[in-house]
Amino acid sequence: MPNGGSDCCGTCWFNRANGGRKGSGNHDRSIPSHCEIRDLPIRDPFYTYCSNHPYRLHRREPIPIGPVFVARGAESAREVWVESPDTEEIRQHLLRLLADPAPTRDHYPFFGASILGLVARQLGDFRESRAIPILERIAQDLESQNEEPDGIMRLIEQIRGSSGEHRSGEP
Numbered sequence: 001m002p003n004g005g006s007d008c009c010g011t012c013w014f015n016r017a018n019g020g021r022k023g024s025g026n027h028d029r030s031i032p033s034h035c036e037i038r039d040l041p042i043r044d045p046f047y048t049y050c051s052n053h054p055y056r057l058h059r060r061e062p063i064p065i066g067p068v069f070v071a072r073g074a075e076s077a078r079e080v081w082v083e084s085p086d087t088e089e090i091r092q093h094l095l096r097l098l099a100d101p102a103p104t105r106d107h108y109p110f111f112g113a114s115i116l117g118l119v120a121r122q123l124g125d126f127r128e129s130r131a132i133p134i135l136e137r138i139a140q141d142l143e144s145q146n147e148e149p150d151g152i153m154r155l156i157e158q159i160r161g162s163s164g165e166h167r168s169g170e171p
Contacts, residue, residue, distance in 0.1 A: 014037050016033065052065055057115055064085055067083050098119050124158050135152050
């Protein structure tokens, strides 16, 4: 097993060197590692990560979710290496996942933030105003369950701040 964690590109079915299969036993070092869904050469596949990995999301999700991370330093802390690509297809996919999070519920929870949280943050980073009604509904659902929607509200304000959009009834 790689030292950087088992959820790395070296074990991912989207890595060309793994022939469409997951697991380090499928990694062919004679084939350059390359992420098929991001069209990205992977320099150090056993210390490179993303949310589309089969150990994070147990079904094939061929549209990129979030950035690509690399492990840095003695503690192998993960930091963003390549930001998420930004296309209309990706935005539409993220909006669908946010509106119906059922497909993200099979993620393995021990590898960082939830997939749904990453989807919401990515839409915030994209300043995607079409996410606002969905996020408002999520905030209302949280409030009805006596949970604080502060993070969701900050995300909505982040998007509104860049899009010039205002709340209903505001000038």
